[in-house]
Amino acid sequence: MRGFTLTAAAAILASLTTPSLAADKGEVELAYVEWATEVASTNVVKVVLEDLGYEVDITPVSAAAMWEAVATGDVDGIISAWLPVTQHHYQEKAGDAVIDLGPNIEGARIGLVVPSYVEVDSIAELNSVADRLDNEIIGIDPGAGVMSKTEQAIEDYALDDIELVEGSDPIMTAVLGDAVEDGEWIAVTGWTPHWMFARYDLKFLDDPKGVYGGAEEIRTVVRKDLEADMPEVYTVLDNFYWTPEQMAELMAWNQEKRADPYKNARRWVEQHPEIVERWLP
Template identity: 60%
Template sequence: MTRSKLWRILLSTVLVSGLLLGLCGPAAAGDKGKVDLIYVEWSSEVASTNVVKAVLENMGYDVELTPVSAAAMWQGVASGDADGLVAAWLPTTHGHYLKKVEGKVVDLGPNLVGTKIGWVVPDYVTIDSIAQLNANAAKFDGKIIGIDPGAGLMSKSEKAMKAYDLSKFELMDGSGATMTAALADAIKNHKWIVVTGWTPHWMFARWKLKYLKDPKDIFGGEEEIHTIVRKGLKKDKPEVYYVLDHFKWTPEDMAEVMVWNTEKGASPYKNAQRWVKENPDKVKKWLPPSK
């Protein structure tokens, strides 16, 4: 047998083997097309959106994540620029955004229940209610530490400022990261601080914190995080629609991923892949039935 003929046989064997592996093994990322998910960069939504990305990419989709403001997130799905989001806090936090796009999006219902928003203080702070803030403004340096100005939590905070006549305070814009950094510094120095907060969030696992009571019920009660998709997704990408429709987990699940994401050098996507790998029974419930 000549050397050239031997090489042709070897090459054919390699190509056939590769083809068989491709048919028998999991789909390569991107084989099934592209999926666009949009989200706000809150630690909770970073965790959930990356978990969904990991699941869909394991199925063979190329998933692109786009972090934006809350208003842009809702508009992105309503316009069809994004396929969906798993970051809708309802009925209070994002309720006004939903009203603006009603009829232009599809609400697939809650993917997580038992959430809450409000103002949070370290447990060593001796007041228990928002109504007590004015009398203790100096201890808080007259500041309420907020997050990004477009967040629903911030619009509720602005209403709370007026409802409780907090003229001695200023609501400070920032981000989730700057808020937790300020909280960490205050706790380290045992100073009084009030921040805009939500559950689930990793800060409750790291520090002893409490919500200030809200007698005027500005922030509402328990909330749910919903999945919202664009119109037409069920027809265009039925498998993606199925996963998004069945994606459900618990505050404990989310908190686990969020805590991993606070570790030095953490990769939210790698941590999402880790969670998916370690929770096959939960993930299986989100997947379309095998044909």
């Protein structure tokens, strides 16, 4: 499709959204973790591949299961690989059974996050205000890389008076929202891009020991033989790339009442044909 005008590309994309016009090219299996970023990106890729004629199944799993599934070939790929730090141990375990296609979004970050009114700026200060935080850091699912890094931070910073509470992205953000509404102190495991930074006035705590690393990327990782088996799918996954601002638009839609992430992804694809065109073979 390269060389077509954007108008022509938009027309072709629009025609492909009618299921009866799309050829049945086979089934694509994608796994993801139910974080706001991955819900957005995986549904967008699902829509794009469906419009090319594929049946696409997306399955939410834990981070560990996601990497294991792509390494064993049970799924074709993931768009949810936080590297080089957060999920590095999963990548090491997968070894050459997977192919890293590089970033689909850059400028990501993980760490400990507090509302801006909380009067500390560094992780090293948390023990001194542990009682104000109810002696807790509110976390997400236990298999997440940010959770293992937070366990390491608790050890490295000797946060003996603070416990990491397991949960999920929705639970963490709900507890955070209640705390902000009441003006209470709270610390959570956080990352960007994430819609909570647009809704609340938040800040990352400084990490002088570098436990959480620097800038992260969200990368696309596929099973070893995907290019040979499904070259068109491989190309789309390899080309898939967007900016934090573009992702944030979709994540904001997904926070609306009774939002449907799949319908919102289709709406986003239809409104941005010039971006989608760059992902196509």
